[in-house]
Amino acid sequence: MRHIFLILTSLALIAGANAQSRKERKILFGSTYNYEVAVLGVGQDGTKVFKVWGYAKKVDDAIVQAKKNAVAACIFRGIPGGNGAAPTPAICREANAEETHADYFDSFFATGGKYLKYVNLTTDAVPSGQDRLKVKGGYKVGIAVQILYNDLRSDLEADGIARRLDAGF
Amino acid sequence: MKKIFLFLATISLSLAALAQAKKPTIMVVPSDVYCISNGFSQQFIANGVEQTLPDYKKMVQNDRNMRLAITKLAAIMADRGFPLKDLEQELKNLAQEEAEVAAMQGKEGGEIVESPIDKLKRTAKADIIMDLDFNVQKRGPQSYVNFNLRGLDAYTAKQIAGAAGSGQPSTAAAPELLLEEAVISYIDEFNGRLQSFFEDMFKNGREVKLQLKRFNSAAFDFEEEFDYDGDTKEFGDIVDAWLEKNCVQGRFSRVDGSSNMLKYEQVRIPLFKESSSGRQTAIDARGFANDLRAVLRKPPFGIDCKVYQRGLGEAWIVVGEK
Structure with a gap:
């Protein structure tokens, strides 16, 4: 009897430790750092091609979020290497650029905002199979994107958000 | 008066902001x-x-x-x-340059000295x-x-x-x-x-190399002692003190030295200095070495030096003559 009690207590504790509260899920879904990116290969000159995931309650919203994440990854975190492509550094190299230029990025990433200018090609027909996973509280959706990386960098440099390579010379 | 001061301050700040470092090739x-x-x-x-x-x-x-x-x-x-x-x-x-230098002559028949x-x-x-x-x-x-x-x-x-x-x-x-x-x-x-x-x-400043050498005509070697800044020090130590004062955050390394040469690496020089007209101008290793040469020309050293440039990032000061 004592053994059964111990096993049940342990199981309850493990389950409790792994469970995400509704609040935690909401935070994760809304997190601006929650980008999952897998590089698909070397893109055409000036572009980056990778797969990116987005989370939302509805599939359509998750697709929109994935596109935002794709552009945000290029700006703030950089893109990892893979499939023959070398890693790409973040366009904004200063720490906390997102907070320093909060007003700029609020309008940049508003739904239907300027960020869409740099998302050239996606597979955003309703994804299926492993690219459309039902998770607790919504969907995790993966889309392949081509981002106009050089155009994005040039525009951010022109707007004074990113530092040019030849700045100061 | 206040307006004039503000105007002058704005102008000098703008000039400083416009200063551009020397662009590396x-x-x-x-x-x-x-x-x-x-x-x-x-x-x-x-x-x-x-x-x-x-x-x-x-x-x-x-x-x-x-x-x-x-x-x-x-x-x-x-x-x-x-x-x-x-x-x-x-x-x-x-x-092409080599051919032109060999062929070029002045109206009086003078040739380019090389x-x-x-x-x-x-x-x-x-x-x-x-x-x-x-x-x-x-x-x-x-x-x-x-x-x-x-x-x-x-x-x-x-x-x-x-x-x-x-x-x-x-x-x-x-x-x-x-x-x-x-x-x-x-x-x-x-x-x-x-x-x-x-x-x-x-x-942190541009990292350059600096070397001091001496012509055999120089009146002293680098172990000679001088009274400088109220202290008696070897020539090499005086150069160290000058570098510490003039490098960005006093950063430099003396990697070698003898009575005939001093060799410095990781010398972090500022990218700009104020010119005599008050403008911020870009400097390189040669400009920095020129400032040291100006010190060596004054007492107690009073010696001529040659500054030999090796690109943006290395300069030699050869003590003794031009």
């Missing part, structure tokens, strides 16, 4: 291993020892793949604000070398490119940027396509590291 140079392994090399016998050196002229005249890589890199770097010096054009210019040092200095150079190496490898029916791009500071001999790796194997793609893909793939990583180098330079 960049050139793509094929690595020695690339040239030698592809047969673009020449052999010399120096002091009984056979030496193999890259033959850049032969390479630019025969290697289409390297030309393609250089063109691609140059286009990308020009977009980033750094038009590259072209090795091929530089070699042609040097040959010392052996002037002739030695007439070589293709840049402040930053993009040292490029690649080779196409086979794995069964597939080909892939091994790519290695290093950014070298020509004066400190430090690697300041780099990107290297292998591309994705392909059965169908031609070697030129694989090479182009490798350039596109690695250049952002390379430029990211180059940008870190520039950011460090703006924050």
